[in-house]
Every structure is written in structure tokens, then in C-alpha cells.
Amino acid sequence: MKVSLFITCLSDALYPRVGEAMVRLLAKYGVSLQFPTVQTCCGQPAFNSGYWKEARESAKTILDAFEDSDFVISPSGSCTGMIHHYPKLFEDDPVMLERANRLQSKSYEFTQFLVQVLGVTDVGAAFPHKVTYHPSCHGSRILGVKDEPLALIQNVKGLELVPLPFAEDCCGFGGTFAVKMADISGAMVTEKVDHVLETEAEVLVGLDMACLLNIAGNLRYRNEPVRVMHLAELLYEGVK
Template sequence: MKVTLFATCLVDMFQSDVGKATVELLERLGCEIDFPQTQVCCGQPAYNSGYVKESKDAMKKMIGTFEHAEYIVCPSGSCAYMFHEYQHVFKGDPIWEPKAKKLAAKTYELTQFIIEVLKVENVGACLEGKATYHTSCHMTRLLGVQKAPMTLLSKVKGLEFVELPGKEQCCGFGGTFSVKMAQISEQMVDEKVRHVEETDAEYVIGADAGCLMNIGGRINRQGKPIKVMHIAEILNSR
């Protein structure tokens, strides 16, 4: 099966290990990986800030870049959802709405793809330790991916899972929200970190690079001995 990887900006620029883990995991599951060099930002930061018109050029670029793909897989629920949002942005446009609908129909978040398309629940991962999982807002509430990460994590050999208190609460990242509303964002991520500490987890796992960068940054500043990992890295552990 040929899979086209939508890497996302944060993975490309800050968390390349997540991209590598995603590729290695999918290849181990029998996928052939295609990586279009022309992919750019999906337009989400500008779009969420209200610059809809200005974000459309980036969206059109991405639609063209991934037009050839059979399946598009993204290690980010937030960015995967943005591809689904394109069809609403271009609603009524006789050229771009049909293209956007086709893009949405073949775009999957990583764990969603493994469960729904590959029909795999146990990827053969192994990691000793206690872990908790942060459910990111876009992935859970908008993309609707809730069970897939939990199913895959439950099969990781040696991993003791503890549910995160207040798991439905935002970590305070919210893209440009953390910049525009820094003081509020700081209070939100502090609360998230306190909940993580309550679990006594060695690892806090997530599926969105932005959330993990926010939570991980706060944990690092506070000097806490908790490792922040993307779910792709967990599932690729051997």
C-alpha cells in the first residue's frame, strides 16, 4: 500500500524524530512511503487567526501537492483535520470544493489510519514504564479520533497506562492562542502539568506536535523528570 506522508511544519522544523518514527512504523506495517517535496504549511495558523483569504493560496498549494495520493497520513490530528476543513473553506467554489472533498476523503491521522485502514491493533511495540495520554482538542473534538490511540497504546508491551485527570481540557497551546494570550495559556499548561504529575507517569504521550511542544516546554522549564513523547515514537519502540 502506498502512503503519502503529510509531515506538518512542527515535525519538519522541530520534531524530525517524530517524522522518522512515523515512516519507520508505517514501513514496518507494509506501507510504501511517498514524501512530496513541495508540501508547505497547510494554512492553519493564518486561517485560525481569521486570515481566511490569505490562507487560501497555501491550501490550494497543498491540494495540488497531494492530488496524486492514494492515502494521506499525518502524525498530527490538528493538521489532518485542517485538510478536512478545506472543503468548507472552498464551499461553493466549482473548481476547488470538489478537489478539497477528495483530499479530505483520503486524509487520515496516523493512529486512525493504522486502525481503520490497515486494520491493525497491535503494532508489536514494546516500552517499559508508566504513561499517560493527552487528548488534543482538534483531534478529539473535530476530527473525531478518540479510540484509535487508546487501542494501540493498550497493546504496547510493558507499558502501564494511567488515565490523565482533566484529559478533555486544552493544554493552552491553541496555535496562535499561546502567543496572543500568553498569560492565560501559561495557567492552562500549568494545570495540565499538575494533572500529569498526579498520575506519577514517566511518560506523557500525545498525537499533536504543538501540544507536546507546549507541555514539554513547561515540564522542561519546571525541571520535572517526565519524558514527553509523540505516539509515533511509542508505537515505533522495539
């Protein structure tokens, strides 16, 4: 089967190690990820700001990039969730709508693919640290990704999972929301980090680098030593 990596802008530009971890983990299960270089932004910033014409242009590039893929895997619930909005973008274009529905049906967030498609809940990792988990809004609410990451985390040897108070509260990033309503966004991430610190965890793990970037920035601003990791990074570090 042809499995392609949809790396997303943040991971590509700022956190390439997340993509590397995904590639190396999936290689353990015989999955060789391909990387169509034509891929670009999923169009979410334009879509959320009301610029649907511009969002369609980005979406068309993504549709072309992954036209021949059997599966499309991404480290971001947010960007994978945007693909689920493509049918809305093309609802008046039957040809593009069919392509959008096809891409939606074969696109998976990383943990979804591991658990739902490969049937893997234990990668054989060991990570002897105290960890708390932040469930990103788009992954859990748009994609319904809830049990998959927890199954993977709970099977990591030596890992102590500490519940995050008010875990499902938004971290305050929200893409353009963080720019347009910076004061509210700042208050939200401060509250999120307060709860992270309550857990006394050594590591905060999540599924979306946008959320993790926001939380990590607040932690650094406060000189707090909590390590922030994507789950793919944690799992790969645990099996190396």
C-alpha cells in the same frame, strides 16, 4: 496504493524523528510512504486568524502536493483537522471544492490510518514504563480520534497506562491563542502539567506535537523529568 506523508511544520522543523518513526513503522506493513517536497503549511494559522485569502493559498499548495495520493497520513490531528476545513474555504468555487472534498476523504491522522485502514491495533511493541496520555483537542473533537490511540497503547507489552485527570481539557497552546492570550495560555498549560504530575507517570504521550511542545516546555521550566513523546515515537522505540 500511493500513500503520502504530510509531515506538518512543527514535525518537519523541530521533531523530524516523529516522521521517521512513522515511516519505519508503516514499512513493517508494506506501506512505503512518499514525501511530496512541494508540501507546505496547511494554512491553519492564517485560517484561525481570519486571513482566509492567505489560507487558501496554502491550501492550494497542499491540494497540489497530494492530488495523486490514495492516502495522506499525518502525525498531527490539528493539521489533519485543518484539511477538514478546506471545503469551507472553497465553498464558492465548485472545482476547488471538489478537490478539497477529495483530499479530506483520503486524509488520516497516523493512528486512524493504522487502526481504521490497516486494521492494526498491536504493532508488537514493548515499553515497560508508566505512561499517561493527553488527547489533543483537534484530533478528538474534529476528527473523532478517541479509541484508536488507546487501542494501540493498551496493546504495548509492559506499559502501565495511568489515566490523566481532566484529560480532555485543552493544554492551552491553541496556535495563535498562545501568543495573543499568553497569560491564559500559561495558566492552562500549568494546570495541565499539574495533572500530568499527579499521575506520577514517567512518560506523557500524545498525537500532536504542538500540544506536546507546549506541555514539554512547561515541564522543562519546572525541571520535571517527565519524558514527552509522540505515540509514533513510543511505538517505534518499542519495536526496535
